[in-house]
Amino acid sequence: MSLKPEAILRLGVAGVGRAFSLMLPTLTGDPRLRIVAGADPRPEARARFAMDFSARAFETVEAMCEEPEIDVIYIASPHQFHRPHVEIAARAGKHVLVEKPMALALDDCEAMIAAVERAGVTMVVGHSHGFDAPIARTRALVESGAFGQLRMINAMQFTDFLYRPRRPEELDTASGGGVIFNQAPHQVDNVRVIAGGLTRSVRAGAGAWDPARRTQGAYSAFLNFENGAFASLTYSGYAHFDSDELCEWIAESGLPKDPTRYGGARAALQGLSEIEELNLKSSSNYGGAQYRPPHGDDDAARRWHQHFGLLIASCDGADIRPRPDGLMIYANNEKRFEPLPRPRVHRAEVIDELHGAIEHGRAPLHDGRWAMATMEVCYAILESSRTGREIMLSRQCAGATP
Numbered sequence: 033m034s035l036k037p038e039a040i041l042r043l044g045v046a047g048v049g050r051a052f053s054l055m056l057p058t059l060t061g062d063p064r065l066r067i068v069a070g071a072d073p074r075p076e077a078r079a080r081f082a083m084d085f086s087a088r089a090f091e092t093v094e095a096m097c098e099e100p101e102i103d104v105i106y107i108a109s110p111h112q113f114h115r116p117h118v119e120i121a122a123r124a125g126k127h128v129l130v131e132k133p134m135a136l137a138l139d140d141c142e143a144m145i146a147a148v149e150r151a152g153v154t155m156v157v158g159h160s161h162g163f164d165a166p167i168a169r170t171r172a173l174v175e176s177g178a179f180g181q182l183r184m185i186n187a188m189q190f191t192d193f194l195y196r197p198r199r200p201e202e203l204d205t206a207s208g209g210g211v212i213f214n215q216a217p218h219q220v221d222n223v224r225v226i227a228g229g230l231t232r233s234v235r236a237g238a239g240a241w242d243p244a245r246r247t248q249g250a251y252s253a254f255l256n257f258e259n260g261a262f263a264s265l266t267y268s269g270y271a272h273f274d275s276d277e278l279c280e281w282i283a284e285s286g287l288p289k290d291p292t293r294y295g296g297a298r299a300a301l302q303g304l305s306e307i308e309e310l311n312l313k314s315s316s317n318y319g320g321a322q323y324r325p326p327h328g329d330d331d332a333a334r335r336w337h338q339h340f341g342l343l344i345a346s347c348d349g350a351d352i353r354p355r356p357d358g359l360m361i362y363a364n365n366e367k368r369f370e371p372l373p374r375p376r377v378h379r380a381e382v383i384d385e386l387h388g389a390i391e392h393g394r395a396p397l398h399d400g401r402w403a404m405a406t407m408e409v410c411y412a413i414l415e416s417s418r419t420g421r422e423i424m425l426s427r428q429c430a431g432a433t434p
């Protein structure tokens with residue numbers, strides 16, 4: 033018996049920069065997608081896009097959305113454009129995949145949800161690490177009740193985030209810069225996926241410790257959940273310890289990491305002025321003179337699942353540690369490793385949710401309400417660190433059952 037081939041979603045990309053280049057193995061490798069158009073104000077990015085994909089490249093998202101041969105707009109423009117680009121796409125009747133963070137304020141998240149609901153189109157927010165297969169498997173084990181009740185989650189990630197080349201607004205918290213807008217959505221998504229989504233309160237501290245890069249580079253947050261579980265989240269982007277050391281030296285991307293390349297990000301920025309840093313970022317971005325695709329041809333064979341640092345989910349009867357290649361389960365009487373197969377396509381789980389919703393009517397976990405609830409936790413991390421108070425939450429949701 034031959035299976036009916038899956039319908040192909042025709043994709044227009046809004047913003048062909050770094051996030052787009054990180055998604056390329058998914059966009060080109062998943063047979064359920066075809067790139068048909070792109071939009072970007074940078075002429076060099078449009079020129080390369082038109083050449084790489086034999087696809088139309090538009091100067092504006094508005095113009096691209098007039099194209100009838102597009103089903104889905106993948107919005108990978110800077111944060112402040114997520115809301116207007118979702119509204120433009122929805123008005124044109126297009127489904128939406130929009131990058132994290134969903135938006136810079138709850139009002140914007142509400143408006144995006146209203147726009148897609150009015151238009152009757154699907155919105156999935158991602159990629160974020162809550163899609164990663166080891167996290168989904170951890171959730172399934174916790175939900176199965178095999179190890180009793182979930183009690184506590186500890187999540188920790190140490191990276192060089194703050195010392196990667198940045199646009200000036202990426203170093204300004206009010207414009208969406210820093211680790212709380214850019215990295216916390218991943219860690220919060222992971223923890224909410226495993227704990228069931230309903231965060232009750234947040235208490236946090238955050239630090240902006242480098243006067244040359246005046247945005248938050250680190251935080252610790254304590255989350256209480258409605259079901260009685262609690263979680264401790266720590267992130268540092270200050271490039272000293274690298275928590276990939278605790279993740280089998282597999283990088284966040286799922287690819288092996290060379291542990292001898294210590295301190296590279298900080299060293300590459302040393303002595304650069306703001307404008308030189310911007311030029312470095314621009315010239316190495318998609319379409320720039322120094323652009324190198326972040327993924328090599330042989331990556332698929334070497335790649336494990338993506339991850340976001342060390343995470344331990346503690347149940348009554350076991351501690352569960354998702355790894356890029358499977359789950360370590362430390363139960364009462366035994367310690368065992370449950371392997372996962374290598375990913376069939378990088379980030380295919382994102383397309384599973386998107387395609388499943390559009391073609392099969394399956395409610396996605398990472399819809400607008402889920403992503404807004406994740407952002408509510410992130411905004412609360414900022415507010416709690418500013419006020420020193422515990423913040424009670426009101427927009428949480430359990431999300432669709434995967």
Ligand SMILES: NC(=O)c1ccc[n+]([C@@H]2O[C@H](COP(=O)([O-])OP(=O)(O)OC[C@H]3O[C@@H](n4cnc5c(N)ncnc54)[C@H](O)[C@@H]3O)[C@@H](O)[C@H]2O)c1
Pocket residue numbers: 046047048049050051052054071072073074077092093108109110111113131132133158159160199214317
């Ligand atoms: N999920 C992930 O792993 C991941 C990784 C990186 C970035 N991101 C997210 O992706 C988004 C983009 O970040 P980035 O690092 O790719 O930034 P970037 O600057 O590298 O790329 C943004 C692109 O959008 C283009 N752009 C700017 N204004 C536009 C407009 N009005 N219309 C269309 N395109 C426009 C820029 O020219 C650039 O090419 C951010 O929200 C970021 O948080 C997600």
